[in-house]
Amino acid sequence: MIEVMHQDVWKRFVYKPQYLLLDYAGLDGAVILPEPAECADNKPNALSWGTPIEDGPFFTGLYLDGMVRRWKRTKSEEDRQKAGHLAQGLLRCASVGKTPGFVARWVLDDQVSHYSVGSDDQTGPWFYGLWKYVKSGAATPEEKKRIVGKMKEVAQALRARKWDLPSDPQGDFPPEETRGWANWSPISYRSATRLLFTMRIMQELTDDKSWGELYSAALQETSKTGRTRLQVVEDGMAGEWRELPQLSKTHLYICVVSQLMVKDLAEMETNPEIKASYLQSLAATAEAAWPTLPGERVASFTDYPFLLDWRTMNDMWRPQKNAQEAVKLAGQQLHALGNRGKYLEIDHIREPICAAWLSMLHPAGLHPRVQNLPKLIEQVSWKTVHSSFAFMAESAWYLLQETPPVILSPSKTSSAAPAESRTSANVTSRKFDENAKRGTDLHRFIAVPPELKNSTIYTVSRGSSKQPGRGFTVIAEKDSTAWLLVMRKGDYEPEPSWELTELIIRWTSGTDTFSDRVFQRKVKAGEKIVVPEAPGMDDSGNYAIPHALVIEEK
Template structure:
């Protein structure tokens, strides 16, 4: 190593060391502060990315209508509002239960109102949007199953938290029921605007679809008291299909599975959090025990992704391109989901070359952060204690003030659940 390289590496280590030494509690509080300083828009919806001052140029109403950069909204700053709000509600509610502060209750309420906005912006019944433009209403025409399950989950978490007023519970219940009934009418597919029709489904014999559909049924029984949802739920448990002709109960026991990439904890949070909801709601001891088995299996698989966090270097200066509109150079009109996905994938391929920082944050921050939450959703204290040290190390590792993406937010809920474990 030459002198210049030695000096550079020494400086990098000196910059990096203090955050590693920070305790997880301090780091978790920093994560919370950064989320609310930079990533929650004025409508109470989490955006995907912003600069260090919280600034980002949102898609205009015209760009949303034209489907720029693509009609899915992929890679735009309002790509994942329903998903992120819904998942983040777990952290918000747990934090309020710990602090009982009016400020924390107000934050949870703001997230809830953001979720309701996303279900109120379209003339298409049951539509759950990804985010909103500068006018608070314009949006991309397609949501997804990955957006809609967290939407259900977040509203339920708020509904049962102790924060919700009676009026809020009534409003939330109305949205939950009307949206579910429309999804059911469409064969458990998610409504989308013309010309796309639908996008994504809760129907199928994979863990992801299975736990999501069962959760919606069980949750609606708890929220409404209407026995029809319980009847549907019990019948659904025995349904069989898929390559191994497994029942949906058996699929839940098997837990999370990766299938479209080597790991994808960040999207699999939907299935795991739905299974956690089922475990909390279930009163039948044998069925509850089966859900616990699935959560243990999911936690052990998720834990394999925790070491990814240590590949993140807080001193990294890779370029991040804030101007997502560079992708519009490849834009063309789209009339089908397939056309939109093909366009989006081509845009990402080229954008990654221009903005290498993006791939690093998604690989080494988003994925292990989501994995930490997936682990902490497990109800088995012995399993949690096994992985708690590594999760604390992960939380303490990141300098959240230097991250462009909001996709570290899972660490907050992981931390709150670590505190619950400590209190046991």
């Protein structure tokens, strides 16, 4: 299956002659690319969000790591050349802008046209992928010299800007415009890992001793809270979730490169105390990903069509004078597009893969459910997947082959998801007690009925109130009783197999109190429990929050 995936990735998703990874394509490989004039006007938006070319360096940098690992296994000249092609694609992205330090998200067929706004999620993997390539031995001496020269050029430009990642003037964008949070100076997990990694590899790749001095100083620089950058890294990605809780639901993929960077930082570190902090970071991030690890079965991801024609977003286009305006416009466009098919592939394929990828780097060993990654790879019919997530599965699989098969004991993994294996990656599960939440941290249960207490509750995040609450699936591991919690809004009734009980559960959202009706039915071991969308709507047009599922633990 790995070879089938590999061939499909190179046939459908590695776009030539740029040799950059697409976000998505048709099942026949067809792809709708922007025109140069659209790039010049920043249509549909200056970030290219929603188009197939929004993550060129992000995905290509990660896949270059995967191709290097593949080449080390096969020693094939074809694989070495493929890795070299990806490296050249990355170099092109850092060679088309007018602004020093700019890494474009993509370059069109004219080898010039690109969108204005890059990001930390593009620049970080750009450095990481090229680093892995030049250190692998796959690059020729001439390639290595050229690549290291470009890495040095970009790193020095960012250093001169105090690690502010620039945009590039296009359309109404002024010179030197920066996308708000695209800066590696703030002391947060993602920014800190990428800053420290870039400083450290430049110390390795150049004769400039000042990089080592910068690295040592950056480790101990303190935030407004008094914590050092190293301490923030030690917390792992969960520390950033406290600031941005939405990242914990469907954004594991943006932390993969940070985890990989920390792994390399740990391997390069000679100070035992600093190395211990990096190892703790690897463990913390891996454990934060455990609840999203693949289950035994992959849920359906084809219930809704995948929308390939992004140009409908152009109807909402307006000029953007800065990155903040671009982000606002892009968010509105994506909401209006409502590409549910894409979101299903994210929930059921991308996020479980990335959870396994993150978890493989736990210093103590593998969570047992990491072993479900090969099952996911076998179960998915990859030629029916529109997104390019097969490159993630392929890259993670190569890493798994290099990882010692040390399986953590149940006592070490008790904080992970309970025995009922969920199959939707957007699901959060935990013991149903007074600390449980109804979907998000904002929705707190007032009381838990004795009949349900200490069972397991499964919930998903709220999402937009202008769309039905999202559905999900869970596989029951044993014969048990399941309860469905349905918000009182509109006249929605679940299918007849769910029997209404006399139980009522109340919860709060801010200062308001709401209630759920509780339905019940028996489930069999191995049964796929489909929790449907929540279509209940009030007079204002707002939908109910997603249903919650409770399964007894007896």
